[in-house]
Amino acid sequence: MTAATAILVAVLAACLALAWAWRPRKRIDRGAIALDIAFALLGAWALWFGLLADGAAEPAGLAHWKPTILYWTLAAILVAAPALGQLHPIRYILGTYFVFSRGEWKWMNLGFAILFAILGAVNLYIAYRYDETSWGGFKWGCRINFLFLILLRISFVWMDTLARILERLVQRWSGPRP
Amino acid sequence: MAPPEALPRDRVRLLWPGGRSESARLLPLGKSGGAGEVFGLEGRPGHVAKVYHAAILAQHRERYERKIRWMVNHRPELPELPSGPEPVVQLAWPVAVVQCEGRFAGFAMEKIDFERTMEIDYLLTRRQAEEEGFAVDYGRLLTVCHNLATLLHCLHRQRIFVVDLKPVNLKVYKTELYVSILDCDGFWIDADGFVCEAPQVTPEYLAPEFHDRNVADPEAQDRFALATIVFRLLNYGIHPYAGVAQPGSPVPAELAGRIRAGYYPYGISPHRQIRATPASVHDCLPDALRALFDRSLGRGAQRVAAREWAQALAGYASRSGGMLERCEHGHLQFPEKPCATCVREGLLRGHLERQRRLLTRLQATPGRAARYVRSTLRGTHTSPFQAALAQGQVTAVQMTPQTASIRNTLSVEIVWVLGLAIAWWWLL
Numbered sequence: 001m002t003a004a005t006a007i008l009v010a011v012l013a014a015c016l017a018l019a020w021a022w023r024p025r026k027r028i029d030r031g032a033i034a035l036d037i038a039f040a041l042l043g044a045w046a047l048w049f050g051l052l053a054d055g056a057a058e059p060a061g062l063a064h065w066k067p068t069i070l071y072w073t074l075a076a077i078l079v080a081a082p083a084l085g086q087l088h089p090i091r092y093i094l095g096t097y098f099v100f101s102r103g104e105w106k107w108m109n110l111g112f113a114i115l116f117a118i119l120g121a122v123n124l125y126i127a128y129r130y131d132e133t134s135w136g137g138f139k140w141g142c143r144i145n146f147l148f149l150i151l152l153r154i155s156f157v158w159m160d161t162l163a164r165i166l167e168r169l170v171q172r173w174s175g176p177r178p
Numbered sequence: 179m180a181p182p183e184a185l186p187r188d189r190v191r192l193l194w195p196g197g198r199s200e201s202a203r204l205l206p207l208g209k210s211g212g213a214g215e216v217f218g219l220e221g222r223p224g225h226v227a228k229v230y231h232a233a234i235l236a237q238h239r240e241r242y243e244r245k246i247r248w249m250v251n252h253r254p255e256l257p258e259l260p261s262g263p264e265p266v267v268q269l270a271w272p273v274a275v276v277q278c279e280g281r282f283a284g285f286a287m288e289k290i291d292f293e294r295t296m297e298i299d300y301l302l303t304r305r306q307a308e309e310e311g312f313a314v315d316y317g318r319l320l321t322v323c324h325n326l327a328t329l330l331h332c333l334h335r336q337r338i339f340v341v342d343l344k345p346v347n348l349k350v351y352k353t354e355l356y357v358s359i360l361d362c363d364g365f366w367i368d369a370d371g372f373v374c375e376a377p378q379v380t381p382e383y384l385a386p387e388f389h390d391r392n393v394a395d396p397e398a399q400d401r402f403a404l405a406t407i408v409f410r411l412l413n414y415g416i417h418p419y420a421g422v423a424q425p426g427s428p429v430p431a432e433l434a435g436r437i438r439a440g441y442y443p444y445g446i447s448p449h450r451q452i453r454a455t456p457a458s459v460h461d462c463l464p465d466a467l468r469a470l471f472d473r474s475l476g477r478g479a480q481r482v483a484a485r486e487w488a489q490a491l492a493g494y495a496s497r498s499g500g501m502l503e504r505c506e507h508g509h510l511q512f513p514e515k516p517c518a519t520c521v522r523e524g525l526l527r528g529h530l531e532r533q534r535r536l537l538t539r540l541q542a543t544p545g546r547a548a549r550y551v552r553s554t555l556r557g558t559h560t561s562p563f564q565a566a567l568a569q570g571q572v573t574a575v576q577m578t579p580q581t582a583s584i585r586n587t588l589s590v591e592i593v594w595v596l597g598l599a600i601a602w603w604w605l606l
Binding site: 016020025036153164174 | 261
């Protein structure tokens with residue numbers, strides 16, 4: 001293991017430990033847990049073949065299926081969680097800072113599930129009907145979608161949280177009010 | 179029919195949706211209103227029961243029973259809230275029918291924790307809010323307004339209307355800033371083929387077209403009352419139809435008469451016959467909100483829907499919206515407008531100074547002082563500064579409207595970033 005990898009692993013472990021220590025002490029909806037498990041499995045897969053498999057290659061042809069697997073996994077979770085009596089997982093993907101009624105979340109959840117299902121199918125269509133460059137462009141588009149989600153959270157959660165942290169610090173530094 | 183003194187009995191039967199029933203014992207709480215009395219329920223700390231007065235039931239039993247049974251089986255969808263350590267009850271909606279000796283007697287509802295809430299009225303006279311440990315600022319007020327508009331929008335979409343919407347029927351959670359609506363059994367319902375009108379109204383919050391006649395359009399009524407409440411919350415409790423009549427103008431003295439005749443003095447274009455109360459800070463509100471007030475409270479325009487209010491207030495209610503900034507004294511203010519809190523404090527200081535000068539004059543030259551008093555009284559119908567004086571100063575500490583703690587939020591976001599990074603890496 002190189003020094004860079006060791007540092008990366010240490011940072012990741014610290015982040016996970018922090019997330020665990022500061023986790024909300026309340027019942028977490030199973031839809032959110034399912035999303036976390038899905039990401040953890042994908043991470044384990046990537047970790048295994050990227051770093052640990054020691055030369056072992058991913059199954060042939062899997063590369064073209066990866067965006068589809070990701071999209072269809074998300075679609076399946078979005079559809080399954082409400083059917084099993086859980087909240088709509090789209091709330092966790094977009095963020096609970098939006099105030100929508102249950103009915104609106106329901107339709108958004110369904111809409112995103114359909115969108116992800118279609119995107120998964122489109123990926124296969126492009127992968128097997130067009131050349132590698134076109135498919136590469138589509139895959140890049142999938143990754144840009146994740147950036148969009150990050151942007152959403154930066155705008156609505158991170159800036160707000162940063163303001164709260166700064167305010168807390170200012171209060172602490174300025175000392176007790178007379 | 180049971181004799182009037184037969185209610186309330188100590189033991190009642192609760193009929194829950196789905197047919198389940200159970201016996202329960204009523205615990206007196208000493209809270210009685212015009213229509214009924216509210217009791218605790220033994221073994222059910224999260225619920226209370228409203229048992230109608232026998233005289234009310236004797237007249238309206240069938241109508242009340244029909245409505246409550248429908249409400250118990252048709253709970254409206256409400257804005258989803260981030261889950262916190264303690265539940266937030268947004269509506270005192272009936273959840274079970276209460277029967278006494280086999281006859282309809284009232285209903286059970288979720289209990290609104292009075293320790294965690296206060297009447298929204300307290301935000302109008304800010305000193306009371308501060309006595310409750312609630313530091314009022316524009317960020318918090320706008321969040322409360324936004325939450326109220328969102329809740330109302332959800333109800334309207336399901337064809338449920340409050341009609342008698344007024345501050346005394348509204349509670350606000352002191353920490354979370356969510357709003358609860360009481361007296362849900364008085365709502366107007368026109369949903370799923372069930373129609374039940376609401377006879378109760380309050381003249382100070384009643385739309386002009388419904389004075390001296392029945393409410394014909396409950397949504398229009400709710401829109402008017404919502405605008406009135408939002409206006410009062412943002413303008414130090416001043417009612418949008420309170421003002422100073424120009425000498426010689428036929429402005430009625432009471433608010434109901436002014437509403438009926440449309441004497442709204444806070445419009446972007448001033449009214450000819452009535453001017454704004456001197457203590458008002460409406461000029462410090464953003465033009466976009468003032469336009470909404472004009473549409474809702476002025477003459478002729480289409481009133482603003484609760485959804486539109488919710489959308490307009492959302493940016494102000496969100497800390498990250500960046501639509502509020504701090505003045506040099508640390509108050510939250512609207513950009514490109516004078517700081518409402520500073521203006522208000524200046525008005526109060528000015529009033530105290532005038533009061534001090536008046537006392538000096540009274541002592542030094544009683545004759546001149548009497549003329550001063552007469553001229554003052556001629557210029558004003560009421561003493562607008564009395565209420566202002568009672569409200570005291572405002573603290574500048576901004577409290578967060580977020581319910582989740584910073585640590586919880588960071589924990590969730592760390593997991594999210596790791597998840598997205600993993601997905602990104604997996605797609606390589």
